[in-house]
Amino acid sequence: MGNYKTEILICGGSGCKASQTVLTAKLLREVLEENNLSSEVQVVMTGCFGFCEKGPIVKIMPDNTFYVKVKPEDARELIEEHIIKGKKVNRLLYVDPKTKEIISDSKHMGFYKKQNRIALRNCGVIDPENIDEAIARNAYTALGKVLNEMTPEVAIDVMKKSGMRGRGGGGFPTGMKWDITSKSPAGQKYVVCNADEGDPGAFMDRSILEGDPHSVLEAMAICGYCIGADTGLIYIRAEYPLAIERLKIAIKQAREKGLLGNDILGKGFSFDVELKYGAGAFVCGEETALISSMEGLRGEPTFKPPFPSVEGYLGKPTNVNNVETFASIPEIFNKGAEWFASIGNEKSKGTKVFALAGKINNVGLIEVPMGTTLREVIYEIGGGIKDGKKFKAVQTGGPSGGCLTSKDLDTPIDYDNLIAAGSMMGSGGMIVLDEDDCMVSIAKFYLEFTVEESCGKCSPCRIGNKRLHEILEKICKGNGTLEDLEQLRNLSKVIKDTSLCGLGQTSPNPILSTLDNFYDEYLEHVHDKKCRAGVCKSLMKYVIEPDTCIGCTACVRVCPVDAISGEKKMSHLINQATCIKCGACYDKCKFNAILIK
Amino acid sequence: MATTEIVLKEKQVQQIKDICKQFNNESGELINVLHKTQSLFGYLPSEVQVVIAQELNMSLAKVFGVVTFYSYFTMTPRGEHPIDVCMGTACYVRGAEKVLEEFKRQLKIEVGETTLDGKFSINSLRCVGACGLAPVVIVGDKTYGAVTSADVKNILKEYENK
Ligand SMILES: Cc1cc2nc3c(=O)[nH]c(=O)nc-3n(C[C@H](O)[C@H](O)[C@H](O)COP(=O)(O)O)c2cc1C
Ligand code: SF4
Ligand code: SF4
Ligand code: FES
Numbered sequence: 001m002g003n004y005k006t007e008i009l010i011c012g013g014s015g016c017k018a019s020q021t022v023l024t025a026k027l028l029r030e031v032l033e034e035n036n037l038s039s040e041v042q043v044v045m046t047g048c049f050g051f052c053e054k055g056p057i058v059k060i061m062p063d064n065t066f067y068v069k070v071k072p073e074d075a076r077e078l079i080e081e082h083i084i085k086g087k088k089v090n091r092l093l094y095v096d097p098k099t100k101e102i103i104s105d106s107k108h109m110g111f112y113k114k115q116n117r118i119a120l121r122n123c124g125v126i127d128p129e130n131i132d133e134a135i136a137r138n139a140y141t142a143l144g145k146v147l148n149e150m151t152p153e154v155a156i157d158v159m160k161k162s163g164m165r166g167r168g169g170g171g172f173p174t175g176m177k178w179d180i181t182s183k184s185p186a187g188q189k190y191v192v193c194n195a196d197e198g199d200p201g202a203f204m205d206r207s208i209l210e211g212d213p214h215s216v217l218e219a220m221a222i223c224g225y226c227i228g229a230d231t232g233l234i235y236i237r238a239e240y241p242l243a244i245e246r247l248k249i250a251i252k253q254a255r256e257k258g259l260l261g262n263d264i265l266g267k268g269f270s271f272d273v274e275l276k277y278g279a280g281a282f283v284c285g286e287e288t289a290l291i292s293s294m295e296g297l298r299g300e301p302t303f304k305p306p307f308p309s310v311e312g313y314l315g316k317p318t319n320v321n322n323v324e325t326f327a328s329i330p331e332i333f334n335k336g337a338e339w340f341a342s343i344g345n346e347k348s349k350g351t352k353v354f355a356l357a358g359k360i361n362n363v364g365l366i367e368v369p370m371g372t373t374l375r376e377v378i379y380e381i382g383g384g385i386k387d388g389k390k391f392k393a394v395q396t397g398g399p400s401g402g403c404l405t406s407k408d409l410d411t412p413i414d415y416d417n418l419i420a421a422g423s424m425m426g427s428g429g430m431i432v433l434d435e436d437d438c439m440v441s442i443a444k445f446y447l448e449f450t451v452e453e454s455c456g457k458c459s460p461c462r463i464g465n466k467r468l469h470e471i472l473e474k475i476c477k478g479n480g481t482l483e484d485l486e487q488l489r490n491l492s493k494v495i496k497d498t499s500l501c502g503l504g505q506t507s508p509n510p511i512l513s514t515l516d517n518f519y520d521e522y523l524e525h526v527h528d529k530k531c532r533a534g535v536c537k538s539l540m541k542y543v544i545e546p547d548t549c550i551g552c553t554a555c556v557r558v559c560p561v562d563a564i565s566g567e568k569k570m571s572h573l574i575n576q577a578t579c580i581k582c583g584a585c586y587d588k589c590k591f592n593a594i595l596i597k
Numbered sequence: 598m599a600t601t602e603i604v605l606k607e608k609q610v611q612q613i614k615d616i617c618k619q620f621n622n623e624s625g626e627l628i629n630v631l632h633k634t635q636s637l638f639g640y641l642p643s644e645v646q647v648v649i650a651q652e653l654n655m656s657l658a659k660v661f662g663v664v665t666f667y668s669y670f671t672m673t674p675r676g677e678h679p680i681d682v683c684m685g686t687a688c689y690v691r692g693a694e695k696v697l698e699e700f701k702r703q704l705k706i707e708v709g710e711t712t713l714d715g716k717f718s719i720n721s722l723r724c725v726g727a728c729g730l731a732p733v734v735i736v737g738d739k740t741y742g743a744v745t746s747a748d749v750k751n752i753l754k755e756y757e758n759k
Contacts, residue, residue, distance in 0.1 A: 014726035018733070018740035052729030201686025203726035238632060238669050239722070277632055279667030296627040298666040357687035357728035364729065395686070431686045445689055449723075455666075558747040560699065580702070583695050584747035 004042040006083065007061040010070075011124065013048030013210050014203070014242055016056040020072055021045070024056065027075035032083075041083055044133075047211015049124035050365040051111055054094060059106070059124070066106040067092040097361065097383060110362075114381055116343065117367045118351045119167075119327040123211030128246050131253035134214040140259050142333035143218050147267040152182060152226045159226075161337035163349030164329070168194055168285075168322030169400070169427045170502075171348075171415040174329075177319060181227040181309040184317035189229035191220050192313065192320045194290060195236040195243070198282035199398030200449055202355040202429035205323035207365050209236070209243035212327065213250035217260065217273055219326035222333065224271040227319050232273040235290050239280060247275060282399070282453035283503050287312075287320040289455065300457045301501035322427070324353055344370030348414035352428060358395075359386045359434040368413065375409040378432060389434040393517070397426030399446045399453075400506035402513025403439065422513050424506075438535035439518040440525055444472040446510040454503065461504030464495040468511060476536040480526040489515060534596030537581045541597055546571040548593035555585035555594065605644050612637060613645060617652035624653045627663055631670055640674045676711045676718035678756045683733040685724030692745065693732035697721060699746040700734075703753060716756070 010016075010025050028043045049057040054068035060082060067078065070092055081087045093102045094109060106112050117123075126133040134140075146155050160175030181189065193216060197205040209216065220232040236244055251273055254260040262270045276294045283289045284299035291313050293299035312318025328350060332340045341349050348370035354377070357363045361383035368377060374394060378384070385391050393403040402423035404411065411421045418425050433442065447469040456462045468491055471484050492508030499505045515522060524530045531539040544555075544564075549571040556564045556572065563579040566572030571593075574585070586594045605613075616633045620626035630649060635641050641664050650657040664670045682688075682697045697719075701707060704717050711718035727733050730742025734752065741752060 015729055018725075018727045018730060018742065052727070055729055199686075200684070200723035201689075201728065203724055203728065206726050239725075277628060278669075279628060279632070280669035281667050293628065296623075296625040296629075296663070298662055355728065357731065358690050363687070363731075398686070429686065431690060433690060437690055442690075445686070452668075560702070560746075560750065582699055582702075582746045583692070584699075584745065587745045588747055 004040060006041045008041060008043045008078075008083075009046050009059040009061060009124065010043060011047075011049050011055060011057045012045030012128075013052075013123075013207055015048065015052045017242070019056045021056045023072045024058075024070060024075055027072055028079060031076050031079040035079065035084060037079075037083065044127045045129075046126060047123040047128050048207040048365055049106075050115075050117075050120065050207075050367075051106075051109075051362065052365065053361065053363040057124070058092075064105045064107070066094060066104060066109075068094050110380055110383060111364065111366075114372065114376055115367055116351050116369050118331050118340075118343075119208060119215075119324050119353050120211070120365070120367045121331065122215065123207060123365075126212065128211055128213055129249050131214060131250065131257060134212070135257075138334060139214040139330070140218050140254075142330035143221050143259065144265055145333055146222050146225060147265055147269055152228070155222065155226050155333075156182060158333060158337045159329075162332045162340040163337075163344075164325070164332065164340065165348065165415060166322055167324035167328070167352065167427065169397070169425065171425060174321060174325055177309060177321070178223060178226050180307075181229075181317050181319040184310050186228055188231075188314075188316045189227055190313045190316060190318040191223045191227065191229050191232040192287075192290070192294075192308075192318055193220055193232065193234040193323060193326055194285060194287065194320055195234055195240075195323050196278050196282075196285040196290060197237065197240075197323075197427065198285040198453075199427050199429040200282075201357060201398065201431050202427060204353040204355050204365060204428040206240050206243050208323050208327045208353075209240070210246055213243075213247045214254065215327040215330055216323055217250060217254055219329035220273060221260065221264065221271045222329060223319055223321065223326070225269050227317070229319070230270050230272070232271060233276050233294060233313065234273060235276045235278055235284070235294055237278045237280065244275065244277075251275075281455070282449070283455045283501070286501050286503060289501070290320065291318065298455070300455045301503075303500065324428070345412060345414055347416055352413065352425065354428045354430040356382055356430050356432070358431040359389060359437070360384070360432040361386055370414045371412040373410050373412055374404065377413065377430070378409070382432065385432065385434050389436065391432070392435055392437055393433045393439070395423075395431040395433065395442070395510075396429065397424040397506075397509070398429045399449050400424065400502070400509055401426045401429075402509050403433070403442070403517055405517050422516060424509075436533050436535070438476075438531050438533040439514045439521050440472060440475055440531075441533075441535045443511045443514045444469065444476060447472055447507070450503065450507040454507075455501075458498075458500040458504065460495045460498040461500070461507065464491055464499075465504070465507050467491060468495070468508060472511070475522065475525050476531075477538045478525065478529040478536070480522075482526060485515070485519075485522055485526065540581070541576055542574055542579060542581065542583070542586055543595055543597050544572050544574055545593050545595055548591055550591055550593070552591070554588050554590065558584040558588045560584065603642055603644055605648070609638075610648055613648045614652055617649060622652055622654065624655045624659075627653060627655070627660065628667075631664060635670060640671050642672060671709075673709070673711060673718075674715070675720075677716050678737050678759070680717055680719050681722045681725075681735040682719065683723070683725050683727075683731070683735075684721040685728070685731075687724065687728035688732040691731040695746045696732050696734060696744050696749060699749040700753075703749055717753070 551569040
């Protein structure tokens with residue numbers, strides 16, 4: 001906190017920035033200035049606090065007061081009441097939805113209680129654009145320790161003993177990967193950080209880079225020392241402008257402090273980091289495609305072996321790790337391999353970050369010890385299902401993963417148990433679904449994604465996924481047959497067995513797992529021409545229940561095609577021939593008079 | 598949409614050449630060159646690709662292959678008010694598809710297209726990192742959260758006279 005008595009932390013992550021936190025911060029500073037408090041109170045824009053559902057978050061230190069949903073117009077009151085009069089602004093404090101009690105310290109909130117933030121340790125704590133704040137929280141001490149006290153072999157041994165496995169989805173032991181790359185013949189080698197984050201419902205890596213870029217730079221340098229590389233490359237999506245900006249600032253500041261560049265800390269080890277930009281292709285998250293893309297080519301995967309550790313970027317040995325993997329590493333050296341290995345369960349050590357979203361009360365970014373159950377995540381951290389609806393499934397692993405149902409809620413979250421249950425860890429997307437979600441449509445959503453993203457190099461993936469998608473469309477339109485369901489299974493198996501890269505090898509998973517867990521829903525679509533969730537447009541219609549409709553005309557006003565008729569205070573009627581099933585009236589009706597049939 | 602032919606001005610050709618030079622005219626830097634050029638012109642019409650191919654000493658087919666491979670690169674100019682609808686999983690399960698449909702219907706264009714008057718274009722994105730606000734729509738640099746299909750008309754209205 002430096003010379004300041006009080007610090008006001010305000011979330012500057014992408015999500016909260018969308019809710020005008022830059023303006024809020026500006027107003028806070030202005031009111032402080034007006035009251036001559038600028039030398040005592042500092043306003044700091046941090047990375048994501050994780051509790052996105054309640055964002056924008058403002059936290060006041062040192063008393064740890066946690067304000068939620070703070071808007072620009074609240075700035076004056078926060079300063080005048082909290083800072084000047086020392087009185088908490090109750091209306092902006094968090095209210096526990098169950099006990100209705102006000103909780104002002106985040107430690108006691110259900111959302112944070114079960115979390116253990118290692119990779120996210122500095123997110124929402126430091127100003128990511130100021131290296132001094134990172135250093136005050138131990139950034140680069142691990143690098144110092146490794147350079148001063150360890151040979152590369154010893155440091156790799158620490159990584160092996162920690163039990164760290166890759167957080168990008170594959171779960172390959174990180175120490176072993178470093179060992180292999182270090183043993184490739186000496187010469188030019190590269191450290192690559194995979195920041196492509198392709199899962200379409202996830203934002204873990206982006207939040208880490210936006211909130212604590214130094215943790216990644218530090219770990220890349222440690223990796224460089226271990227494998228004998230002097231160059232690090234971060235492959236980042238061009239769609240992440242804020243993360244790019246913060247990385248650029250962090251790299252510049254680290255160079256100025258001699259923490260990157262030539263002869264780091266006077267130990268004769270040189271290492272520098274450059275950015276490489278992706279351009280919106282999911283397959284480029286796959287490491288061989290990523291390397292092609294960094295070379296300026298189309299991002300098409302190549303056959304493995306040779307693995308990148310042996311022959312990677314420009315044909316040289318290349319160690320590829322994920323953002324979250326890197327972000328956890330400095331703590332392993334700071335606190336010891338035994339400490340890290342004591343967290344988690346037998347085969348999966350440490351913690352995992354998830355982007356929890358969908359039909360859940362507390363959408364946000366969470367980090368839990370491996371082995372935490374899905375039930376704990378959904379009901380304790382996530383606060384249960386939105387609007388009191390019924391839980392239906394939770395999707396993990398994105399387009400490569402699957403859906404787990406209520407029977408799996410007590411499954412411990414780790415690499416092996418999630419696979420055994422029919423899904424996978426993936427990179428950390430976790431989407432909760434409720435009774436209003438149609439499982440056939442969910443499978444179709446993912447397949448649409450893979451069809452778009454298949455690189456086209458091999459035919460099972462390029463053509464097969466397209467056929468799968470067509471069959472799903474046919475089923476959703478009500479034209480499916482039992483043979484189609486059979487065909488889905490057979491074709492899925494062929495695609496998995498014969499595709500070249502991980503994309504094709506896993507793309508049918510969303511279909512297979514929904515067929516396994518929700519076969520009855522597929523059957524309903526095929527047999528009864530019914531979509532019980534009311535999602536498939538061809539299989540449903542909106543109707544107005546005459547007894548419940550009070551004739552308020554709200555629906556008439558929102559209908560974009562004038563399909564609703566009726567006198568004021570009389571029950572209304574939807575003309576099915578003109579209705580385009582946009583759902584606007586359904587969302588609008590306060591009396592639940594519009595039903596899905 | 599038919600692509601109209603354009604003739605590059607001499608100054609524009611020079612600008613592209615300068616970008617290529619910044620990257621030492623290396624073919625391995627193609628993606629960086631394309632990023633820079635697109636941020637200058639807003640899109641990458643084939644006339645621009647011809648110049649890049651010459652400068653980096655590679656075939657036009659290679660350049661075209663890369664431009665069309667990556668969804669971030671576009672060969673059509675975006676509208677004055679580009680509309681991005683998030684179709685990430687979290688937004689999808691909270692109804693983003695209906696919102697996207699309504700934008701398409703109101704503007705009478707498909708995803709990736711621009712209205713004839715050049716005012717609006719529609720694109721779909723994958724997770725903009727604001728899942729707590731799902732479904733999310735971004736117009737220019739303004740973000741709209743919890744959008745429903747009924748909101749579409751009003752959002753468009755904000756820009757009609759701008
Ligand atoms: C289709 C596909 C997409 C992938 N996308 C990503 C990604 O976005 N981010 C990532 O870190 N790894 C991704 N991976 C995994 C990488 O290939 C690679 O295993 C990983 O970056 C290694 O780092 P780790 O061991 O630290 O996890 C993807 C793999 C496949 C097959
Ligand atoms: S499996 Fe799909 S993405 Fe992978 S190489 Fe084949 S076509 Fe490309
Ligand atoms: S669903 Fe949409 S089009 Fe149909 S009646 Fe309701 S508002 Fe009108
Ligand atoms: S899925 Fe739309 S913001 Fe994340």
